[in-house]
Amino acid sequence: MTGCTTFDCLGAGQHVTQVAFGGRTWREDPSITSTIFAAFATVRRLHELLWYLADALDRPTAAPLHDALREAAADVERLAARPPEALVVVDQETAARGRSSDELLGRASALVRAVHPAAPRRSGTDLVGARLRGADLRGADLTGALLLGADLRGADLRLADLRYADLRGADLSGADLSSALYVVGPQVAGARGDARTVLPPALGPHPAHWG
Known part of the structure; x- marks a missing residue:
């Protein structure tokens, strides 16, 4: 499992x-x-x-x-x-x-x-199953957001705050999290992604189950 x-x-x-x-x-x-x-x-x-x-x-x-x-x-x-x-x-x-x-x-x-003053602030928001494919989420405050099963394919999450965000089942295929803040291994491990997904360097290689 x-x-x-x-x-x-x-x-x-x-x-x-x-x-x-x-x-x-x-x-x-x-x-x-x-x-x-x-x-x-x-x-x-x-x-x-x-x-x-x-x-x-x-x-x-x-x-x-x-x-x-x-x-x-x-x-x-x-x-x-x-x-x-x-x-x-x-x-x-x-x-x-x-x-x-x-x-x-x-x-x-x-x-x-602060370089993205107009970024969305969705801290603690229920975004379960949200359709965010290709969304510009640079600098977004997603602290504690519920993103279970969300479609984040191709989303730009650079400098987004993902502290405590629930990404279980979220599709991160092609998403850019290269400079996202506070991303931990269990978050991305519980999500889905592919070879095009860009993770923060500190996390190392993609989860093995991503294929």
Whole structure:
């Protein structure tokens, strides 16, 4: 199944198993099952934030916020480095750090997307099944947008903010996401695309199931 073959934990699984639990796994030691799963959920969220913060730091136009972004990344890394017992109980602190980082990421996004002042703002919009083939979405704010099954064939998504956007089943064939902000592997893995789809360089090659 596509969901199984494309799952990407953004390094959270490796961190929890190898660093936090020193190589122990729940299969070998069932007594740590609930703890390791709870820790994984926390670290997965923190690693997602680190990915976004690294993206923002790579944007020259977000330079006025780079010091704050580096500070935020250091805070997130400190949270992720806590021992297993602490990782299980840092939910409130993780949420607070997430809100603070999201606000900062939004400001960085606004700086980067300022070159497209007339770009659509569709943050949180229900665009399930939307017909957006060939659409000019350069610099669009699509944060948290529901794009399940959307037709984005040939769409121009350069500098579009796709943070938390749900792209499951969306058709990205021929779409240009080369400079889109905050795109993570699980998003494109859950979508469809082809050899003409241009992804951000940090994501590496196209998902294998795209063919």
